[in-house]
Amino acid sequence: MRLLAAMSGGVDSAVAAALAVDAGHDVTGVHLALSPDRQTLRSGARGCCSVEDAHDARRVADELGIPFYVWDLADRFREDVVDDFVAEYAAGRTPNPCLRCNEKIKFTAVLDRARALGFDAVVTGHHARLADGELRRSVDAAKDQSYVLGVLTPEQLAAAMFPLGGMTKDRVREIAAGRGFAVATKADSHDICFIPDGDTRGFLARKLGSRPGPVVDAATGETVGEHEGTYGFTVGQRRGLGVSVGDQQPRYVLGIEPVTRTVTIGTADLAGVGEISTAAATWTAAVPELPFRAQVQLRAHGAAVPCMVTASGGGGLVIRLDEAQRGIAAGQSAVLYAPDPEQGDLVLGQATVETTREREEAVRP
Template sequence: MSGGVDSAVAAARIAEAGHDVTGVHLALSANPQSYRTGARGCCTIEDSRDARRAADVIGIPFYIWDMAERFHRDVVEDFVGEYAAGRTPNPCLRCNEKIKFEAVLDRALALGFDAVATGHHARLEDGVLRRSVDAAKDQSYVLGVLTREQLAHAIFPLGGSTKAEVRAEAARRGLAVADKPDSHDICFIADGDTRGFLAERLGAAEGPIVDALSGEVVGSHQGAYGFTVGQRKGCAWTARRPTAGRATCCRSSRSPTPCGSARDRRWRSPRSSACARCGTAPWPSRASRWPARCSSAPTARSTPAAPT
């Protein structure tokens, strides 16, 4: 129970369905004050208090589990390491993979529990992970790394409801978090300055920004980790290329950092890694559908065959 409306309603639903439910809040920092607060957080002292009050209303036991050391190693250090390697990580995905459905699930099973239920907006149908009915709030993309074994011990009670329906139900149940804003951004970066957070840990690494086609130097940077693939806002070189269409950055761990227009740097062969199969259907050998962004509609893409 994060202290938000989704996990509170999820706990209420499974308790009402007759399950023997225990609420658990995760302490993910040795110094909770260093994490985000209010609407921007999900792991603070105030969030733990909100979770406890929700558990009291539902009428279930409530505990706080200390996962701070594991979270720092598997999520925070991974986040920094991925940026250093020229990749843009998703810490929420890593948290689900390494904390909620590995560390927490392992402890829960060892204590005799059957499953871990969360407030994620996603559905499970015959062991297959599917999108929520609320496309705007779908979170299946941050659960896509879970294995079939992990999904066999997972429950997502909210996948068949919209966010508006969840909030309305929370109000009917008398849960004080009914109108609590959703958490945003990265919980372990207190001020929201990702570039500054990385600079403190990776140090300045000044280098040129060059046009990917002409080789012209169009700017400079203090660290390639300060940009993400496809970034346009906050990029000094966009004013230098007024006729090039949308400027985009192709970030890497090397220097110089290449950039170009959207049409210059169009991806023809995207690669994926750490794919997980949650169903029994054969791996697609030719074409499948997947979104280029987590909030966009799936489009047809060529998918090479993979070993079973």
């Protein structure tokens, strides 16, 4: 097969490209330039996509003896990922930019261009498995990235290859070291790639400016503090609220209202969510017959919980959780997995959270 290997400059994509070459495929490497000023992303940054990352990717390609190119997708990335991220926070929602990047950049923009150039598939270093066209969790649970791939369609998955899904991260580094790759000991990227210093609140403040408003305690309705912008908060947040309440009980963000610029906080007993309504769902395989039992994962590194999934209007879903969960915010992705233990690593699809509702008792249909 003629394959395009997306090479970020990290150890995962380097080994994925190497395994594709070892399998006898005709491989070409490509590094995505996603920042308009990559010189600002220096060595040691916790993100990715710096000039140094491009150099690391090129060195691996040279060692593999494969062609290598840099594709400038900075404008597309800004529009589809960065601007979306800022707009979502401005609207009081909590987006996942990695999921959006996979959906809009790596498996739309890159895949479309790859197909136009005659490539059969795109190879990436994601820790997830494809088995008979079905998306499944990685064998390395700590590194599993199936959550941020849950937005992909069957057509996109048919043109994707994830060679690392059947091995642990330690094994990936062993392979890289055995081949003499300099990236074998390179640290994993963390946080958001376009916010390399990790200061999300500062980044949003620079983009959106000061938008002060009240912090209100749900129990009393009293204003207990002020903030400089609702974008500095997310539902479920406990630390960094900047308020002090007399009873000294921990407070969590319960709601964000961007029009009135109100952040509502409350105690743990008010923070539980038992029912979620979503936007239209996307499915990684055939559309399942509703209603159905499933497991749902609500954060990239969260645990999946049992639930019942039913239909709502416009292709959306209602997801009733067996046990109430905290910190579920509009804008997050609810990724659904098969319900039974033997097939629990199978990804069914995903939908974006629109609204949440409290439930006083666990639900077991």
